[in-house]
Amino acid sequence: MSITIKNEKFDDVIIDEFGTLSFYNFTISLTPHKIFICGGETDTGQLIPQSLRERILSHIDVNENDELASSFVMAETFKDYFRENTYTDLFCFEDDIAKLSTLIIICLESPGSLVELGMFSNISDPKKILIFAPDEHVQAEDSFIYLGPLSYLKRKDKDSVHIFPWPNPNDANYADLPLVIDCIKNRLGTASKKTGFSVNNPAHVAFVIHDIIYIFYPIKDYEIQLALLSMEIEIDEMDLKRLLYLLQSMSMIGKKKYSNITFFYSLEDKKRVGFGKDKNDRIKEYKAMRLRAVQSFVLSEDESSKKRKLALKAITQMKGGE
Known part of the structure; x- marks a missing residue:
């Protein structure tokens, strides 16, 4: 029996995965x-x-x-x-x-x-x-x-x-x-080691941004914004740019330029946000989200997916081939 692997677009996976989450259930690891x-x-x-x-x-x-x-x-x-x-x-x-x-x-x-x-x-x-x-x-x-x-x-x-x-x-x-x-x-x-999430706290939003990158890297800035908006966390372009700079300076994320695209990736080995139960009363699994994200561009042959695959290869080499 053959197994059919669904070919999905990266953006669609972002919207689908993060759209089921409710930030009211989030906890932040400090x-x-x-x-x-x-x-x-x-x-x-x-x-x-x-x-x-x-x-x-x-x-x-x-x-x-x-x-x-x-x-x-x-x-x-x-x-x-x-x-x-x-x-x-x-x-x-x-x-x-x-x-x-x-x-x-x-x-x-x-x-x-x-x-x-x-x-x-x-x-x-x-x-x-x-x-x-x-x-x-x-x-x-x-x-x-x-x-x-x-x-x-x-x-x-x-x-x-x-x-x-x-x-x-x-x-x-x-x-x-x-x-x-x-x-x-x-x-x-x-x-404190943990705290509840506040959408009005820029540091908490920064931690969510870190985890979006942690799961979906290599990822572009507008795709991060798309993930936030899917969770009903509104952020404009300048605020996103500010928080990305903050995370970079704190050595929590890095960026890799490939061709004409800037991709972001996590420098930490640990997630910062506990998502809790989603809107369907289920617990989100990070590994399952990551697998679906990677499959969406590894199985595609369009130009954007090719660049993302090569960027991932370069990032993996920089991080020691993990």
Whole structure:
């Protein structure tokens, strides 16, 4: 007996698969963590780390598991946020970072970090922020920084600010570093691991976008928008562009250009959204959705499907042939 495999169009599969989902049933997984860290220079090329931020990252990289080490996102990653009007509003940019991050660490050791302190001091969830401040700047408790943003944050959450003696850039030994690392781990230990989906939270929408890409890669931007609209999640082109940039900068997705097309793919090995039951009271299986998506272009010989197949081959090779 022969088995007939249905030949479907990629767009039709997107509409059919995501159209049965109800975002009211979604839950968001907040792990793996994303830790946004600001502070002094890193990768200085010196044998001795020259900033507290560099010492934190060096210690984590050598002494902790790969998942924690890969959770850190540098503030410099977002230096081109204004390019092509991806973000025209700095406050919107900072708010999106805060919502998508598990934790925001600011080491007060550079002019840029002082700016970041001012930007993030009004964060809606104070448990998401962790400030390391040098005691020589705040020990008198009459400095502008202490009386201003730091005092404000400490009133909201006493564990948001920690004051330490600052490392000597000429001394490889920094006895306080283990306590600094413990502060980070303790903060992460109190972080929520799951939450209900809110269509008004851009970070939650970003996580849904990640999972659309995770299931249907290689996928184009308008196809991602089609999937969102199929779930009745309305998003315009500029908002989609903004959230795709955010996911890229957070090392959650990548993009591959093939011919005249830009395809997106996931850099994470874990889905971020629990779909729950669909409108037919059934649980959606990711693997079944993925299989149907791949079959739709592997079995087709039109130009678009050929490009998608070759893009998938290139992406698979980049990801180590998985």
